[in-house]
Amino acid sequence: MTTTFPPATGPTASTAPSTLTAQIPGSKSLTNRALLLAAAAPGTSRVWAPLVSDDTLAFRDALTRLGVRVRATPDDEYWEITGTGRPLGDARIWCADAGTAARFLPPYAATGEGEFVFDGSAQLRARPLRPLADALTRLGARVRSDGPGSLPLTVSATGLDGGSIALDASTSSQYVTGLLIAAPLLRSPLTLVARDLVSRPYVDMTLALMRRFGATVEESADGSLTVGPGGYRPTDLVIEPDASTATYVFAAAAATGRSVRVPGLGKASLQGDLRFTDALRRLGAHVEVACDATTVTGTGRLRGGVSLDMGEISDTFMTLAAIAPLADGPVTIRGVAHARLKESDRVAAMARNLAACGIRVEEGPDRLTVHPGPPRRTTIACHRDHRIAMAFSVLGLAAPDTISLDDPGCVSKTFPGFHAEFGRLFPEYELPLCVRE
Numbered sequence: 001m002t003t004t005f006p007p008a009t010g011p012t013a014s015t016a017p018s019t020l021t022a023q024i025p026g027s028k029s030l031t032n033r034a035l036l037l038a039a040a041a042p043g044t045s046r047v048w049a050p051l052v053s054d055d056t057l058a059f060r061d062a063l064t065r066l067g068v069r070v071r072a073t074p075d076d077e078y079w080e081i082t083g084t085g086r087p088l089g090d091a092r093i094w095c096a097d098a099g100t101a102a103r104f105l106p107p108y109a110a111t112g113e114g115e116f117v118f119d120g121s122a123q124l125r126a127r128p129l130r131p132l133a134d135a136l137t138r139l140g141a142r143v144r145s146d147g148p149g150s151l152p153l154t155v156s157a158t159g160l161d162g163g164s165i166a167l168d169a170s171t172s173s174q175y176v177t178g179l180l181i182a183a184p185l186l187r188s189p190l191t192l193v194a195r196d197l198v199s200r201p202y203v204d205m206t207l208a209l210m211r212r213f214g215a216t217v218e219e220s221a222d223g224s225l226t227v228g229p230g231g232y233r234p235t236d237l238v239i240e241p242d243a244s245t246a247t248y249v250f251a252a253a254a255a256t257g258r259s260v261r262v263p264g265l266g267k268a269s270l271q272g273d274l275r276f277t278d279a280l281r282r283l284g285a286h287v288e289v290a291c292d293a294t295t296v297t298g299t300g301r302l303r304g305g306v307s308l309d310m311g312e313i314s315d316t317f318m319t320l321a322a323i324a325p326l327a328d329g330p331v332t333i334r335g336v337a338h339a340r341l342k343e344s345d346r347v348a349a350m351a352r353n354l355a356a357c358g359i360r361v362e363e364g365p366d367r368l369t370v371h372p373g374p375p376r377r378t379t380i381a382c383h384r385d386h387r388i389a390m391a392f393s394v395l396g397l398a399a400p401d402t403i404s405l406d407d408p409g410c411v412s413k414t415f416p417g418f419h420a421e422f423g424r425l426f427p428e429y430e431l432p433l434c435v436r437e
């Protein structure tokens with residue numbers, strides 16, 4: 001039998017695909033922000049439909065060590081958080097692999113009283129933290145780092161005054177989120193200027209949630225943010241499905257000519273990563289973002305010859321890079337230098353794994369160009385990076401019998417049920433795809 005490349009798997013007019021409904025777990029970023037805001041709000045808050053994964057369990061556990069009571073219903077329908085306001089007492093806090101824990105919690109700790117020691121996995125220790133540690137020091141906090149401005153980090157807290165600071169946010173927006181969330185607990189207003197800010201939609205998400213928990217934030221025309229010292233009030237919040245996680249099923253639809261709908265992720269979403277669907281649209285997929293759901297329908301062909309800046313939605317660039325070999329022309333992804341500082345050097349990891357699949361790739365400091373070509377059988381080096389594993393699973397689905405993962409279980413950072421849900425949606429997605437070789 002002759003096979004064509006790219007594979008023509010798309011629907012014809014007479015065989016339009018029926019729509020599959022994906023069950024996407026809650027947003028990691030919304031869950032961890034909601035947990036922290038609830039902790040900082042004296043009283044009882046409920047977080048409905050939280051993500052239950054390594055990152056959110058680590059965050060929840062860290063808050064427990066900071067004196068916050070969290071009660072989960074047996075089925076995790078909601079988590080009930082009894083907030084304390086500022087943290088009091090000494091604590092050792094294990095952040096595991098979670099960047100959000102390492103960057104959101106030290107500023108919160110600095111508003112309290114006690115000695116707080118933060119540490120995490122070797123992977124997390126390798127990620128930058130210095131701009132945040134320096135900012136806290138300039139605000140008057142006593143912060144000590146045993147490494148080059150990273151974990152382990154000790155915060156000796158006696159409460160914090162506000163003031164006016166500028167911060168280099170070119171390596172992560174998470175420093176900005178951490179400082180902003182702590183700001184209503186300071187003794188006076190905080191004005192923050194985030195220089196060269198990456199991942200801006202995550203700061204917008206932070207501001208939206210802070211306002212829901214009762215904080216007042218003013219944005220000036222020059223981009224500075226001022227937060228008053230009024231504290232937070234307890235709030236109930238329903239967590240949206242995770243838009244970054246949804247990219248894998250959307251990309252699968254685009255690459256295999258299926259139609260996939262994600263309920264609960266719609267026009268009013270607080271997650272910038274939903275804009276990944278714009279990228280799929282550029283590659284020719286049909287996208288419908290409705291009020292209460294988003295649907296992506298593939299045509300069976302992916303249009304190449306596109307260049308996209310994915311700097312604001314960098315968690316999603318690997319999903320696009322993984323299906324790019326199936327397009328009918330090169331795909332260039334720009335603006336993702338900061339993605340080299342995540343669970344892995346994601347730009348290098350994508351380039352090397354695609355090259356191992358026999359795909360021509362050009363790598364620059366902040367970009368990748370992926371050329372079309374049939375992937376060959378390869379075991380992907382996941383680098384304990386959940387997004388490498390999930391992105392290449394999409395390629396393996398669209399190009400059967402090609403992809404194995406050296407660490408399929410690393411998806412548990414944000415989506416422990418990923419392989420099961422992929423298998424439920426797409427029956428040809430076989431578990432051997434994921435067996436360690």
Ligand SMILES: O=C(O)C1=C[C@@H](OP(=O)(O)O)[C@@H](O)[C@H](O)C1
Pocket residue numbers: 028029030100171172173174177198199202314315338
């Ligand atoms: O604030 C957040 O919840 C996040 C911000 C982003 O990080 P950077 O700001 O470091 O790019 C993103 O990659 C991460 O998965 C979650």
Ligand SMILES: C=C(OP(=O)(O)O)C(=O)O
Pocket residue numbers: 097098099100315342343387414
């Ligand atoms: C970068 C990520 O996580 P974090 O920074 O929260 O560890 C991610 O989930 O892709």
